Amino acid sequence: MSKIRVLKFGGTSVGAPERMRQVARLISRDDHPKIVVLSALSGTTNCLVSIGESWKALKPTEVEQQIETLYDHYLNFINELLSKERTAGKTVIDEHFDQIRKLTAVSFNRSSNRELLAQGELMSTKLFTLYLREIEKDAQLIPALEVVSTDENGEPDIDLISARIKRKIGDSSNKSLFITQGYICRNHLGEIDNLKRGGSDYTASLLGAAVNAKAVEIWTDIDGMHNNDPRIVPDTYPLKELSFDEAAELAYFGAKILHPNTIWPAKKYNIPVKLLNTMAPQARGTVISSVSTPGSIKAVAAKDGIIAIKIKSSRMLLAYGFMRRIFEIFEQFKVPIDMITTSEVAVSLTIDDDENLDAVVDALKRYGEVAIDKNMTIVCIVGDLISEEIGLIKKVLRSIGDQPVRMISYGGSRNNISILIPTKSKKEVLLSLNRGLFAPEEIPAQNSQHN
Numbered sequence: 001m002s003k004i005r006v007l008k009f010g011g012t013s014v015g016a017p018e019r020m021r022q023v024a025r026l027i028s029r030d031d032h033p034k035i036v037v038l039s040a041l042s043g044t045t046n047c048l049v050s051i052g053e054s055w056k057a058l059k060p061t062e063v064e065q066q067i068e069t070l071y072d073h074y075l076n077f078i079n080e081l082l083s084k085e086r087t088a089g090k091t092v093i094d095e096h097f098d099q100i101r102k103l104t105a106v107s108f109n110r111s112s113n114r115e116l117l118a119q120g121e122l123m124s125t126k127l128f129t130l131y132l133r134e135i136e137k138d139a140q141l142i143p144a145l146e147v148v149s150t151d152e153n154g155e156p157d158i159d160l161i162s163a164r165i166k167r168k169i170g171d172s173s174n175k176s177l178f179i180t181q182g183y184i185c186r187n188h189l190g191e192i193d194n195l196k197r198g199g200s201d202y203t204a205s206l207l208g209a210a211v212n213a214k215a216v217e218i219w220t221d222i223d224g225m226h227n228n229d230p231r232i233v234p235d236t237y238p239l240k241e242l243s244f245d246e247a248a249e250l251a252y253f254g255a256k257i258l259h260p261n262t263i264w265p266a267k268k269y270n271i272p273v274k275l276l277n278t279m280a281p282q283a284r285g286t287v288i289s290s291v292s293t294p295g296s297i298k299a300v301a302a303k304d305g306i307i308a309i310k311i312k313s314s315r316m317l318l319a320y321g322f323m324r325r326i327f328e329i330f331e332q333f334k335v336p337i338d339m340i341t342t343s344e345v346a347v348s349l350t351i352d353d354d355e356n357l358d359a360v361v362d363a364l365k366r367y368g369e370v371a372i373d374k375n376m377t378i379v380c381i382v383g384d385l386i387s388e389e390i391g392l393i394k395k396v397l398r399s400i401g402d403q404p405v406r407m408i409s410y411g412g413s414r415n416n417i418s419i420l421i422p423t424k425s426k427k428e429v430l431l432s433l434n435r436g437l438f439a440p441e442e443i444p445a446q447n448s449q450h451n
């Protein structure tokens with residue numbers, strides 16, 4: 001058997017019957033072995049999240065209305081997608097919607113809510129497999145819940161996943177096409193859980209690492225990683241290549257096209273990741289690999305929901321052990337830190353999770369005055385930055401112009417300059433950076449004369 005490929009299709013790629021047919025055509029272009037990872041139909045997970053919120057808020061009428069609207073959507077979907085297999089399709093959705101109604105009929109609990117969230121991927125993969133059967137394309141459905149699991153820290157174990165997926169593939173050695181669910185997994189208690197929103201990309205790279213795939217292909221609704229956020233900035237363009245480190249920075253700092261954890265398994269096992277467009281399969285897309293093309297700034301991304309924390313202490317900052325004490329507090333409350341800057345009397349850092357914010361702030365107050373800024377955004381400028389070192393910061397700051405900047409971080413890695421700004425300035429900053437970094441001829445002459 002030649003080396004297997006892992007192909008992941010996101011929500012919009014399977015979100016309409018015609019799209020699902022297109023996915024079937026795409027995976028039938030050759031007979032090479034493939035694992036196909038599917039998301040839920042677009043809008044489904046959002047809807048399940050919303051049902052969960054109404055359920056938690058004790059609003060049964062809202063729960064019921066949302067379930068019935070979603071059910072109608074699926075009914076129309078199978079009626080349009082399937083003909084010979086329509087009855088089987090109806091059985092699939094009836095089973096899952098019965099489960100959804102059953103789960104939400106009793107009082108809310110987090111574990112049942114996670115089971116609720118899993119229904120989207122469970123249905124999309126079953127419906128797709130039925131469609132493949134209808135067009136007489138041989139495929140084997142592999143339940144992700146029997147393969148992908150996480151430990152007590154929420155971390156997947158690739159060796160374990162590898163042993164399981166290889167056994168499943170070995171059990172169907174006459175097949176070359178395998179379908180499985182993205183996003184869903186089992187946690188250390190054996191309960192149904194998930195890899196967080198957008199997690200199907202992560203499933204694909206975990207499976208790619210687990211089978212030592214030839215490549216992991218992330219098929220979506222855009223032709224690769226763009227140089228800036230296409231939802232905000234007009235005239236962005238796709239990048240041909242990125243290194244694993246560059247792509248990881250962009251994914252972590254807000255490029256929604258990739259779940260933030262997608263890159264590490266691929267990097268660890270050196271498996272190229274390709275970002276491709278289901279709607280334009282002939283487009284070149286982006287190849288992410290260990291190869292780093294030197295030179296310049298490649299892209300900008302932005303991550304919202306950031307909180308800046310400043311700890312000011314004239315007495316202790318320079319004392320040995322101060323930083324350790326500060327970091328220990330974040331460790332104790334399991335709060336990851338994104339950015340750090342220091343001065344002689346103060347340290348500023350950022351977090352993106354406010355769940356334990358009050359407890360962290362209380363503990364920090366033992367060491368000095370604490371100030372909080374909410375509604376902040378990290379803008380991350382990514383590339384192979386060493387080769388452009390001279391004048392780089394100037395170029396970035398000149399592009400940002402008069403926009404307020406709360407923190408800057410440079411030198412932590414050769415791939416990243418991060419700046420912290422108020423979220424309300426995000427659009428302006430991204431537009432200014434786009435003009436200044438990617439279209440230098442547009443910068444006014446008086447600003448560029450000292451280059």
Ligand code: ADP
Nearest residue numbers: 010011012220222224225226228229255256257
């Ligand atoms: P899928 O449902 O296939 O997982 P997503 O919506 O999660 O798709 O990701 C694709 C979207 O990511 C694009 O439609 C685009 O709007 C958004 N996006 C944000 N930043 C970038 C970027 N730098 N390059 C490409 N797409 C981006």
Ligand code: ASP
Nearest residue numbers: 039045183197198199200
């Ligand atoms: N369906 C999940 C979500 O919408 C996972 C994914 O699409 O990657 O978050």
Ligand code: MG
Nearest residue numbers: 010198256257
């Ligand atoms: Mg996604």
